[in-house]
Amino acid sequence: MSRDRDRGRDKGRTPARERGLAEEWRIWVAEALLGGATAPEVLAELVAEGVPPRLATREIDTIASTIGLLRRMQRHASVHTQRRDQVLRLLGEVAMTANAEHPPWSTPAAAIAAGAAGPASGAVIERVPSLEADTFFRHYYAASRPVVLTDTIRRWPQVAMWSPAWFRQRFGEVPVAVTMDRATDPDYDRNTPAHTRTMTMGAFVDLIEAAGTSNDIYLVARNEALRTPPVSELLGELADLPPFLRADHLVGCVSLWLGPAGTRTPLHHDTSNILFCQIHGQKRLHLCAPWERDLLADARDMYSGHDPEAPPGAARAMPSSVRVYEVELSAGEALFLPVGWWHQVLALTPSISLSFTNFARPNRFDWYTPGAL
Numbered sequence: 001m002s003r004d005r006d007r008g009r010d011k012g013r014t015p016a017r018e019r020g021l022a023e024e025w026r027i028w029v030a031e032a033l034l035g036g037a038t039a040p041e042v043l044a045e046l047v048a049e050g051v052p053p054r055l056a057t058r059e060i061d062t063i064a065s066t067i068g069l070l071r072r073m074q075r076h077a078s079v080h081t082q083r084r085d086q087v088l089r090l091l092g093e094v095a096m097t098a099n100a101e102h103p104p105w106s107t108p109a110a111a112i113a114a115g116a117a118g119p120a121s122g123a124v125i126e127r128v129p130s131l132e133a134d135t136f137f138r139h140y141y142a143a144s145r146p147v148v149l150t151d152t153i154r155r156w157p158q159v160a161m162w163s164p165a166w167f168r169q170r171f172g173e174v175p176v177a178v179t180m181d182r183a184t185d186p187d188y189d190r191n192t193p194a195h196t197r198t199m200t201m202g203a204f205v206d207l208i209e210a211a212g213t214s215n216d217i218y219l220v221a222r223n224e225a226l227r228t229p230p231v232s233e234l235l236g237e238l239a240d241l242p243p244f245l246r247a248d249h250l251v252g253c254v255s256l257w258l259g260p261a262g263t264r265t266p267l268h269h270d271t272s273n274i275l276f277c278q279i280h281g282q283k284r285l286h287l288c289a290p291w292e293r294d295l296l297a298d299a300r301d302m303y304s305g306h307d308p309e310a311p312p313g314a315a316r317a318m319p320s321s322v323r324v325y326e327v328e329l330s331a332g333e334a335l336f337l338p339v340g341w342w343h344q345v346l347a348l349t350p351s352i353s354l355s356f357t358n359f360a361r362p363n364r365f366d367w368y369t370p371g372a373l
C-alpha cells in the first residue's frame with residue numbers, strides 16, 4: 001500500500017485540494033481498496049498525509065461505492081452472458097432435432113439470429129388446421145416457432161364431451177391432488193406443493209361450480225391423476241393423436257389441468273416442448289420468446305416475475321422492449337409451445353386442458369435454467 005502511496009507523492013502534490021483529493025490520490029485510494037486495504041487503513045494513511053479526516057472519509061466512501069457499483073455491473077454482465085449462452089445452446093440443440101439432412105440452422109448463433117428474425121417478426125402466432133410430422137418438426141419444432149393447430153384435436157370424439165360435470169360423473173369418488181388457497185399467496189405457483197390437498201374429484205368439481213371466477217382452486221399439471229387408474233384410462237381413449245406425437249408413449253407425458261374461470265398460471269418457461277390442447281372452455285395465453293433480453297435479465301428459476309396482463313407502470317408490468325404475443329384457444333384447438341418460450345395462461349371460462357410432451361423427437365432440456373444462474 002505504501003509503495004502505491006509513494007506514487008501519489010511522486011507527483012509532488014499535496015493530497016488534499018480545496019474541494020477534494022487530487023486525482024492521483026483518488027487513484028491511490030481506489031488501488032488500495034481494490035488491493036484489499038480496509039477503509040480505516042486507507043483513512044489512517046490519508047490522515048497521516050495531512051488530509052482532514054472528514055474530507056478523507058467522504059472521498060473513501062465515494063470511491064468505495066463506485067467500486068461496489070462497478071463490481072455489481074461486472075457480475076450482472078457475466079450472468080447475462082451466461083444466460084444468453086444457454087438460450088443459444090437451447091436453440092442450437094432444438095435445431096438439431098429437425099428430421100432432415102440439413103437442419104434449419106447449422107450453428108447456435110445462426111439459430112438465434114434466424115429465430116429472432118422468424119417468430120418475433122410477426123405480430124401474431126400463426127394458425128393452421130393441422131400439420132404433417134415432417135413439416136411440423138422442420139418448420140416449428142426445430143425452429144422454436146409456436147403455432148396454433150385449429151383442427152388437429154377436433155378429431156378426438158371421446159374428448160369432445162369432457163367437462164367438469166362429466167369428470168364428476170365418471171370419477172366422482174376418485175381422490176385427486178388439487179391446489180387450494182392460492183389467492184392469498186403471491187407466489188402460489190412456485191409454492192404448489194404447499195397448496196396441494198387431496199379430495200374426491202366430485203368434491204372438487206362442486207367447488208369449481210361454486211367458485212364462479214376464481215384463481216383460488218386449480219388442478220394443475222403436478223398431479224398424478226393421469227398416471228393412475230381409473231383416470232389414466234382416459235389416455236387409452238385419445239385416439240388419432242397428431243402424427244408428431246408418440247402414441248406408444250403417453251403415461252407420464254400428458255398432464256391434466258382442470259379449474260374454474262379465472263385460474264392464472266404466471267409467466268414461466270418449461271424445459272420441454274409442449275403441445276397444449278384446449279379440451280373444454282377457453283384460455284388466453286401470453287407468449288414471449290426465450291431470447292427476450294429483459295425477461296432473461298429478471299428471470300428467477302423458471303419464472304419471469306413480470307405479468308403481461310399488468311397495466312403499464314404497475315410493479316410487475318412487462319418491460320416495454322418485450323414483444324408479447326396473445327393467443328386465445330377454444331375447445332378443440334392446440335398450441336405448440338416451444339421449449340423455453342415464456343407463457344402465462346388465464347382461463348376465460350371453466351376449463352380443461354391437456355399438455356403433451358411425447359413428441360417423436362428429443363424433448364428433454366432439463367439443463368435449460370437461465371433463471372437459476
Ligand SMILES: O=C(O)CCC(=O)C(=O)O
Nearest residue numbers: 257265270276345353355
Ligand atoms: O393452463 C395453464 O394454466 C398452464 C399451462 C402451462 O403452463 C403448461 O402447460 O406449461
